Amino acid sequence: xxxxxxxxxxxxxxxxxxxxxxxxxxxxxxxxxxxxxxxxxxxxxxxxxxxxxxxxxxxxxxxxxxxxxxxxxxxxxxxxxxxxxxxxxxxxxxxxxxxxxxxxxxxxxxxxxxxxxxxxxxxxxxxxx
Numbered sequence: 001x002x003x004x005x006x007x008x009x010x011x012x013x014x015x016x017x018x019x020x021x022x023x024x025x026x027x028x029x030x031x032x033x034x035x036x037x038x039x040x041x042x043x044x045x046x047x048x049x050x051x052x053x054x055x056x057x058x059x060x061x062x063x064x065x066x067x068x069x070x071x072x073x074x075x076x077x078x079x080x081x082x083x084x085x086x087x088x089x090x091x092x093x094x095x096x097x098x099x100x101x102x103x104x105x106x107x108x109x110x111x112x113x114x115x116x117x118x119x120x121x122x123x124x125x126x127x128x129x
Contacts, residue, residue: 003035004028004128005077005106007115008042008098012055015068022129025114029072037077037111038069041101083108094119 006014013020014029028034043065049055057064069076079101086104094100096119103123106113112126121127 001033001035002028002031003037003109003111005037005039005102005109005111005113006042006074007102007113007117007120008045009116010114011038011042011069011074012046015072020116024128028114028128036072036074036114037109038065038074039077039102039105040079041098041105043076045098077105077109079105080108091123093122 010021010025012018014025029036046055046065047061050057050061059067068074083101083104086108087100090100090104094103094117099117099120102113102115103120103125105111106125112128113120114128115121116129121129
């Protein structure tokens with residue numbers, strides 16, 4: 001079983017069946033033996049973007065994210081203390097705090113991030129796109 005962490009944009013594209021998703025990411029998601037996670041960092045980012053009117057969802061964010069995550073059988077990944085403390089050891093390549101948390105979670109939990117973000121890729125952690 002492989003374990004994957006969704007970048008926030010990947011989650012949003014996945015649940016909307018966007019053409020932005022490459023075939024390889026779709027294959028990973030459809031493979032029944034893979035475990036796919038959505039981070040608390042991503043749910044926080046989505047909630048903030050909705051409150052700032054930078055993201056519009058068809059229903060309240062508190063309902064939409066949970067419903068879509070469950071519908072697509074995506075597990076929730078809480079933000080653990082040891083992942084947040086990893087931030088102090090992380091090089092300052094990427095300035096986005098949400099992406100930095102995803103990187104820390106991937107390092108601590110041994111996850112591969114599904115992301116198109118080249119700054120995340122430059123950390124040398126496992127990514128797929």
